[in-house]
Amino acid sequence: MGEDLQLSLLEELTERPSPSGFEQPVQEVVRRECARYADTVTTDVHGNVIxxxxxEGRPRLMLTAHCDELGLLVRYIDEQGFLYFAPIGGFDPTTLPGERVLLHTASGPLLGVIGTRPIHLQEPEERGKALALKQLWIDIGAxxxxxxxxxxxxxxxVTRAARLQPLRGQLVTGRGLDDKAGLYAVLETLRRVAAQREQLQAALYVVSAVQEEIGSRGVRTSAYAIQPELAIAVDVTPTADHPQTSKQEVGDIRLGAGPVLxxxxxxxxxxxxxxxxxxRQAGLAYQLDPTPGRTATDADLLQVSRNGVATGLVSIPCRYLHTGSEIVSLEDIERTAALLTRFVLALSAEVSLIP
Structure with missing residues (x-):
């Protein structure tokens, strides 16, 4: 475990609400951190922080992670004061009943509970069936x-109310680690590269991209503006180290075994x-993810921006994606930042990107 890992920053990133389209609170933190190390920090009209x-260096490298998380949006309130909502991003409705949530109001966060009919009031044929989102509501006690x-x-x-908490060893759990873990690794890479600036030959553009969870929208516009020659997307990826998951389908991806290439x-x-x-040069453990088609990450759109970008994908292993209790290893985050730092500092204008 690297002594430089700033757990307090990861906690702050995860606690700042940032559902797709509403990323402003977390981007305030990103701007603050980037301003400490970068030459320039801008925010485009889409909300991406760059x-x-x-x-002035070569080649032009874009290092990006998305800052948005899943969320809910209140759409209707009935006469009794119960709130009905629409999802922001890809929710599994079975993970929501009974969840505590935070409603981010002008007066500050307001606690609520996602309600549904208890099993005692369900008909026998209803029990055990997956719920639809329209069968759920938010109860704020009104x-x-x-x-x-x-x-x-x-x-x-609305976001889930879960906060970042330690488990055993180097493991932590919380909401939004998809992709706040990746975002932290990118910001940590910027910090480390800035500390070794005399070795940097490339032009490094760090992007905290918006709206990945609803279609990789932020990375599309930021890549168009930056015009990178190569880019690395940093995200999380599911693991196969827990029950009822097939290594034949997912690959042998495990927590604590290093970043996934x-x-x-x-x-x-x-x-x-x-x-x-x-x-290999840094002596870092890593894992492989052979993916023949789309990756379902920002890398897919990065690759085809403008006239094409030489793109790579580095992922942090994560259990229970898109729930309120995602799990990652701090050691994997540390190794990801160390790998990216070595990669950035090794680039020169002579690098060949033609397959």
Whole structure:
């Protein structure tokens, strides 16, 4: 475990609400951190935060992680004061009943509970069936529609209330580690590269991208503006180290075994080889994810931005994605930052990106 890992920053990133389209609170933290190390920090009209270090260098490298998380949006309040919502991003409805949530109001966060009919009141044929989102609501303890609307009117953004907490050893659990873990690793890479700036030859653009969970929208616009020659997307990926998961389908991905390097059609083979070489030179453990088609990450759109970008994908192993209790290893985050730092500092203008 690296002594430089700033757990307090990871905690702050996960606690700042950032459902897709409503990422402003976490981007405030990102801007603050980037301003400490980058030459310039800007925010585009889409909400992406873009930090540049040594922008006159070559090649132009874009290092990106998405800052958005899943969320809910209040759409309707009934006469009794119960709030109905629409999902922001890909929720599994079975993970929601009974969850405590935070409604992010103008007056501050308001606690609520996601309710549904208890099993005692269900018909026998209903028991055991998956619930639809329309069968759920949020209970904030209001006694009327008027009271609820005054507290959390339609349009209020909602997140799960789970906070970052330690488990055993180097493991932590919380909401939004997809992709706040990756975002932390990217910010930590910027810090480490800035500390060794005299070795940096590339132009490094660090992007905290918005709206990945609803279609990789932020990375599309930021890559178009930056025009990178190569790019690395940093995200999380499911593991196969828990019950009822097939290694034949997922691959042998485990917590604590290091960052995951993807190889496949959406990854430039030379960028992949450079990542592998950086890991080996640094003596870092890493895992492989052979993915023949789309990766379902920002890498897919990065690859085809403008006239094409030589793209790589580095992922942090994560259990229980898109729940309120995602689990990652702090050691994997540390190794990811160490790998990316070695990769960035090894780049020169002479690097070949042609397959």
């Amino acid at each position: 930090a540049a270090l040594h922008p 006694s009327s529609k008027q009271e609820a609307e005054e507290l959390a009117p339609p349009g209020t953004v 993807t190889i496949g059609a959406h990854v430039n083979p030379r960028v992949y080889a450079l990542l592998v070489e950086a890991a």
